[in-house]
Amino acid sequence: MPTSPNPLRRRxxxxxxxxxxxxxxxAELGYGRLTIEAIAARAGVSKKTIYRWWPSKGAVVLDAVDDAASLVTDHIDTGHLAADLHAQLSAVITLLSPPNNSAITGLIAEALQDDELAHDLRERLIKPRIIAFKERMRKAQRDGQLAPDANLDAALDLFYGPIYHRLIFHLGMPDAEQLHMLVAHALRAFSPPDSTP
Structure with missing residues (x-):
C-alpha cells in the first residue's frame, strides 16, 4: 500500500x-533585479508559499546566505591558530566572491534602509559568527597562542575589516598570499611576548 506524502519533507x-x-x-541578475515572482518561478512554487514563510526578498536571501555560510565558514581547531584563521578566512572570501557576492552586498545595502532586515542580518548571520570567532580566539588564549589580555573586539576588526572593506568598495578579495600576510600581521598584534604566531 503506498504511503501518503510526508508534508514536512515536501515543505x-x-x-x-x-x-x-x-x-x-x-548570481544571474543581481540582487537589485531579484523579485519574489522570479524566485517562485525558478523554485516551482507559488508567491503565496514564499510569503507564507518570508516577508520579503531580503528575508529569503538572508536565509539562503545563512544556510550557505553555515556550510563553509566554521572555525576549525588544528592547534595552529594562523593556519586555522587562514582556512576560515579563505572560506569567508569564497562566500563573498562571485557568484555569491551579489546576494551579500545586496543584503548589506538593503539593510542600511530596512531596520528589521538590519536587525535580522546582525542577529542571525553576524552575531553567531562573532561568537564563534571569539570562542576560537579564547581557546588560543588558553593555549598560550594569544596574549591573555588580547582585545578580541579589536582582533575581530583587524581580521575581518579588510575583507569587508574590499567587498564594499569592489577592490577584489585578497589572494592566498595577501591573506597569509593579513593573518600574520594581525596575529603579531595579539601574540604573547617573545612568541611567533
Whole structure:
C-alpha cells in the first residue's frame, strides 16, 4: 500500500528550492533585479508559499546566505591558530566572491534602509559568527597562542575589516598570499611576548 506524502519533507524540499533559486538568481541578475515572482518561478512554487514563510526578498536571501555560510565558514581547531584563521578566512572570501557576492552586498545595502532586515542580518548571520570567532580566539588564549589580555573586539576588526572593506568598495578579495600576510600581521598584534604566531 503506498504511503501518503510526508508534508514536512515536501515543505523542506520547497524551502530548499526557494533558497537555491534566490542565490542562483542573485548570481544571474543581481540582487537589485531579484523579485519574489522570479524566485517562485525558478523554485516551482507559488508567491503565496514564499510569503507564507518570508516577508520579503531580503528575508529569503538572508536565509539562503545563512544556510550557505553555515556550510563553509566554521572555525576549525588544528592547534595552529594562523593556519586555522587562514582556512576560515579563505572560506569567508569564497562566500563573498562571485557568484555569491551579489546576494551579500545586496543584503548589506538593503539593510542600511530596512531596520528589521538590519536587525535580522546582525542577529542571525553576524552575531553567531562573532561568537564563534571569539570562542576560537579564547581557546588560543588558553593555549598560550594569544596574549591573555588580547582585545578580541579589536582582533575581530583587524581580521575581518579588510575583507569587508574590499567587498564594499569592489577592490577584489585578497589572494592566498595577501591573506597569509593579513593573518600574520594581525596575529603579531595579539601574540604573547617573545612568541611567533
Amino acid at each position: 523542506e524540499t520547497s524551502r530548499r528550492a526557494i533558497l537555491d533559486a534566490a542565490l542562483q538568481l542573485c
